[in-house]
Amino acid sequence: MKTLIRCKDVTLGYENMTVLEHVSFELNEGDYLCVVGENGAGKSTLIKCLAGLKRPSEGQIEFSPTISRSDVGYLPQQTAIQRDFPASVREVVMSGCLNHSRLIPFYTKADRQRAAAHMEELGITDLAGRSYRELSGGQQQRVLLARALCASEKLLMLDEPVTGLDPIVTSEIYGIIREVNRKYGMTVIMVSHDVRTAVRSANKILHLKHTVQFFGSTEEYLASSTGREFLGGQRENA
Amino acid sequence: MLEMFTYPFILRAFVVGTLVSLCSALLGVNLVLKRYSMIGDGLSHVAFSAMAVATVMNWAPLWVAIPVVIAASYVLLRLGANDRLSGDSAIALLSTGALAVGIFIISMKSGINTDINNYMFGSVLAISRSDVTLSVVLSLAVLALYVLFYNKIFAVTFDEPFAKATGVRADFYNMLIAVLTAVTIVLGMRMIGALLISSLIIFPAMSSMRVFKCFRNVVICSAAISVVCFLAGLIISYECSTPTGASVVLINIAVFAVFCAVAFFRGRIALNGADSDK
Numbered sequence A: 001m002k003t004l005i006r007c008k009d010v011t012l013g014y015e016n017m018t019v020l021e022h023v024s025f026e027l028n029e030g031d032y033l034c035v036v037g038e039n040g041a042g043k044s045t046l047i048k049c050l051a052g053l054k055r056p057s058e059g060q061i062e063f064s065p066t067i068s069r070s071d072v073g074y075l076p077q078q079t080a081i082q083r084d085f086p087a088s089v090r091e092v093v094m095s096g097c098l099n100h101s102r103l104i105p106f107y108t109k110a111d112r113q114r115a116a117a118h119m120e121e122l123g124i125t126d127l128a129g130r131s132y133r134e135l136s137g138g139q140q141q142r143v144l145l146a147r148a149l150c151a152s153e154k155l156l157m158l159d160e161p162v163t164g165l166d167p168i169v170t171s172e173i174y175g176i177i178r179e180v181n182r183k184y185g186m187t188v189i190m191v192s193h194d195v196r197t198a199v200r201s202a203n204k205i206l207h208l209k210h211t212v213q214f215f216g217s218t219e220e221y222l223a224s225s226t227g228r229e230f231l232g233g234q235r236e237n238a
Numbered sequence B: 001m002l003e004m005f006t007y008p009f010i011l012r013a014f015v016v017g018t019l020v021s022l023c024s025a026l027l028g029v030n031l032v033l034k035r036y037s038m039i040g041d042g043l044s045h046v047a048f049s050a051m052a053v054a055t056v057m058n059w060a061p062l063w064v065a066i067p068v069v070i071a072a073s074y075v076l077l078r079l080g081a082n083d084r085l086s087g088d089s090a091i092a093l094l095s096t097g098a099l100a101v102g103i104f105i106i107s108m109k110s111g112i113n114t115d116i117n118n119y120m121f122g123s124v125l126a127i128s129r130s131d132v133t134l135s136v137v138l139s140l141a142v143l144a145l146y147v148l149f150y151n152k153i154f155a156v157t158f159d160e161p162f163a164k165a166t167g168v169r170a171d172f173y174n175m176l177i178a179v180l181t182a183v184t185i186v187l188g189m190r191m192i193g194a195l196l197i198s199s200l201i202i203f204p205a206m207s208s209m210r211v212f213k214c215f216r217n218v219v220i221c222s223a224a225i226s227v228v229c230f231l232a233g234l235i236i237s238y239e240c241s242t243p244t245g246a247s248v249v250l251i252n253i254a255v256f257a258v259f260c261a262v263a264f265f266r267g268r269i270a271l272n273g274a275d276s277d278k
């Protein structure tokens, strides 16, 4: 197993406020990492940094040379997309394919097939001609996930991919993510509040609260005091 | 009506104007969606002051204005990207500042009020024979680059963080949009006028966004609107001897009203259809 990402003593923050300190962890190829923690713990901040949208104020994030930016698929928690942007679902999903066709500026037939396959997978084929801005929140989320799948072959970063989705679609989406991880060996980094489902599919857990509370395999997490507390707390709330 | 095209200056205005209308309509869709509607205004004022300096110093106006405006355009898009200074106030600062500098410089040399007038309100006579080649080459280059990078420009306009995270060089494409916009503004402002050029960017995009909902159709429709409005404006300005810029903008306003009406009635029909289904 080869190391894909190595975070070394990373500190992250906004302006002069520190959000996360001394974050260190390593991910191997084919890992499924679930990032958990309370609201405001810094999960999205970490994902943004891994996605290259933010620089760490201290420490380093190293990617293995086998992977480049164009192997990354990304689904942000909140998108900057304007509400009145005229774009069809097909156009949005296709835009995920852009990082593959480096030399040719136009979409290839392979791109089109790839986009069609992912739209089918997420059950949005019949929405292809619809306008993105006129979809429901859950439908939009599925479109953005299809786009993220189009973009990546090796690494998928998802920030709360199932917020706003109904229970059936939620479990379908968890199924799809698990499948790309198991079948195609894609590395997955996912932020989720649904710890118990996450624990079932992920093999590594990163628990954040201003710093790393826990990092290790899922089994260790379930046995640890941090994990038991967090899972227990969830059960009481439920 | 056709005899107007026997005049060389009308022919020149026709060729350059059509090309510039196309460029501004295409870029306009992206600029409006990026919330940079007023960038045309700011840049044309910068171009105004650059041309004022060029006039006073006896330099070729286009050669001075284009690099200066490209630089200004890049600075504006950059300033808008960090959140300390919001995009519209940055544009307002630059636009009024540049205008003041331009007027100050041009007033140092007396007897060039016609120049101010031409730059501010535009003139068909502004395109000299020597400018035509440069204008045509530049606007064809803008069109070619836009078409070539259409998909990437869409991605960067639609969702810049995603584009960046997945390895699209967003900064490069932002820079490209800035350069293309700057060139288009400089080429168009002498005919349409510094005060009116930004309407060439805003109106076609806004009109087509009323009616169309997919990006490609919006772009195509706004290009068509822009060219048709320009031609109609040019003919009107010839027949009624009105200023070209103002005539073109008036036609654009009329088209915008028509498209708003179409969208409104389409909405009503859809509503009625839904009611009668019940």
Ligand SMILES: Nc1ncnc2c1ncn2[C@@H]1O[C@H](COP(=O)(O)OP(=O)(O)OP(=O)(O)O)[C@@H](O)[C@H]1O
Pocket: A014, A019, A037, A038, A039, A040, A041, A042, A043, A044, A045, A046, A077
């Ligand atoms: N753009 C920003 N500017 C300044 N502070 C920010 C910004 N975004 C987030 N923060 C702060 O950073 C901290 C961590 O935010 P982050 O979004 O990473 O939390 P999170 O773990 O993703 O929370 P949630 O579960 O609600 O998504 C919060 O205290 C928040 O106030």
Ligand SMILES: [Mg+2]
Pocket: A043, A044, A045, A077, A159
């Ligand atoms: Mg978050």
